[in-house]
Amino acid sequence: MIDSSLIAKYNVPGPRYTSYPTVPYWNVQQWESEKWLKLIQMSQQKNASKNLSLYIHLPYCDSLCTFCGCHKHITKNHQVEKRYIDAVLKEWQLLAISLDKNTQINELHLGGGTPTFFAASELSRLIEGIKYIFPFTPNSELSFEAHPNSTSLEHLQTLHQQGFRRVSFGIQDYDSIVQQAIHRIQTVDQVANCHKNAQETGFTGISHDLVYGLPKQNLGGFQKTIQQTLNFKPQRIALYSYAHVPWIKGTGQRGYNEEDLPDASLKRQLYELAKQAFVTEGYIEIGMDHFALPSDSLAIAASEKKLHRNFMGYTTQTSNLLIGLGMSAISECEFGFAQNEKSVSNYLELIEKGKMPITRGHEMSKGDMEIRQHILNLMCRFETLIPENSVISKLELELQLHELITDDLVEMNQNTVRILPKGIPFIRNCCMAFDAYLKDQNPVKQFSMTI
Ligand code: SF4
Numbered sequence: 001m002i003d004s005s006l007i008a009k010y011n012v013p014g015p016r017y018t019s020y021p022t023v024p025y026w027n028v029q030q031w032e033s034e035k036w037l038k039l040i041q042m043s044q045q046k047n048a049s050k051n052l053s054l055y056i057h058l059p060y061c062d063s064l065c066t067f068c069g070c071h072k073h074i075t076k077n078h079q080v081e082k083r084y085i086d087a088v089l090k091e092w093q094l095l096a097i098s099l100d101k102n103t104q105i106n107e108l109h110l111g112g113g114t115p116t117f118f119a120a121s122e123l124s125r126l127i128e129g130i131k132y133i134f135p136f137t138p139n140s141e142l143s144f145e146a147h148p149n150s151t152s153l154e155h156l157q158t159l160h161q162q163g164f165r166r167v168s169f170g171i172q173d174y175d176s177i178v179q180q181a182i183h184r185i186q187t188v189d190q191v192a193n194c195h196k197n198a199q200e201t202g203f204t205g206i207s208h209d210l211v212y213g214l215p216k217q218n219l220g221g222f223q224k225t226i227q228q229t230l231n232f233k234p235q236r237i238a239l240y241s242y243a244h245v246p247w248i249k250g251t252g253q254r255g256y257n258e259e260d261l262p263d264a265s266l267k268r269q270l271y272e273l274a275k276q277a278f279v280t281e282g283y284i285e286i287g288m289d290h291f292a293l294p295s296d297s298l299a300i301a302a303s304e305k306k307l308h309r310n311f312m313g314y315t316t317q318t319s320n321l322l323i324g325l326g327m328s329a330i331s332e333c334e335f336g337f338a339q340n341e342k343s344v345s346n347y348l349e350l351i352e353k354g355k356m357p358i359t360r361g362h363e364m365s366k367g368d369m370e371i372r373q374h375i376l377n378l379m380c381r382f383e384t385l386i387p388e389n390s391v392i393s394k395l396e397l398e399l400q401l402h403e404l405i406t407d408d409l410v411e412m413n414q415n416t417v418r419i420l421p422k423g424i425p426f427i428r429n430c431c432m433a434f435d436a437y438l439k440d441q442n443p444v445k446q447f448s449m450t451i
Pocket of ligand 1: 061070113114
């Protein structure tokens with residue numbers, strides 16, 4: 001069990017590092033689309049592989065879960081589906097003109113929002129339109145996020161036919177008191193039905209996604225959720241930390257009080273309880289919030305030190321280009337980042353006028369590129385090597401890491417920084433020591449707490 005004084009010491013606002021630099025420090029407030037497309041082309045020209053990862057954001061949800069921090073649009077009107085899919089396909093066409101003609105897709109993820117808000121036929125039309133322009137590689141990995149309340153057998157069969165083999169069921173917690181607090185009611189039977197349908201349809205990578213730190217969670221209730229999850233024996237379990245950021249407009253995190261949230265110490269105990277149970281049952285802990293059976297590709301990639309991380313989270317596919325399509329989606333290439341318009345109506349209007357919907361982003365400096373790699377190494381492999389010609393001053397880094405080193409959470413030997421097993425819960429704090437933007441400016445309030 002982690003010393004509570006360490007939790008008190010290191011539980012500060014900090015980034016999750018799905019990107020570096022993190023979004024609040026991006027330096028372009030209004031991208032010129034020509035400039036962004038040029039960076040994508042430079043990235044493809046520089047690398048022998050023309051493969052890319054594709055993320056498609058499908059923002060609609062039937063009802064609001066009050067803990068949600070995603071970019072979503074709540075509606076019961078399913079007439080919106082066709083217009084949105086048309087827009088995503090048009091965005092893909094607009095972008096494809098600038099891509100290398102040998103481009104192939106080696107990873108596709110449908111996220112949201114609720115992808116299964118859309119009819120199976122619309123999702124099928126989407127995938128057909130995507131592959132009409134560029135093909136998938138033979139080993140491509142196609143996955144989608146599934147809400148147990150809206151995932152039908154038809155969804156599973158249609159997407160399986162389109163090549164999908166991975167599905168993540170958003171479980172969060174089975175405790176009915178927690179479910180009421182977060183306004184997301186779904187029974188074990190509903191999940192069991194979806195899980196069985198996915199298995200019988202031929203999905204070989206089923207993930208159950210839990211969240212710890214939610215309002216009203218306690219050890220007894222979460223223990224039951226953990227056991228129930230293990231009864232399904234999914235290939236992967238994601239155990240996400242609830243990010244309490246009610247000041248970010250539109251997150252809907254106002255359905256409960258601060259007192260309903262577990263404190264930092266209890267929150268960490270919830271994680272440790274789950275970790276212990278999963279590891280005992282043979283799961284391997286991956287990075288900072290995933291568990292996988294040893295036969296799963298994520299566990300294999302981790303053992304071979306080939307794990308990668310991007311806006312979609314931990315992944316086995318390493319490509320230099322991630323294209324995000326849809327409202328609010330983020331793209332990443334070697335030289336920068338770009339984010340799409342965050343209002344669904346503005347996104348649709350821009351696309352329908354034939355304009356790229358990108359807004360803000362970041363153009364990478366040489367220093368950004370090196371630090372991005374260090375953070376990626378720490379997040380995926382728990383260690384990184386500082387080269388001789390580094391942009392980082394080793395002396396300064398050692399000073400930044402001093403407390404973590406003194407507390408036996410991190411070690412620094414010559415040129416290598418290594419996170420020790422006891423330091424894994426503090427991985428975000430270690431990454432913060434590398435973050436050049438945090439040194440110049442105080443951590444901004446947008447960030448959730450690190451523990
Ligand atoms: S948690 Fe998922 S289903 Fe719930 S509001 Fe957020 S995006 Fe929609």
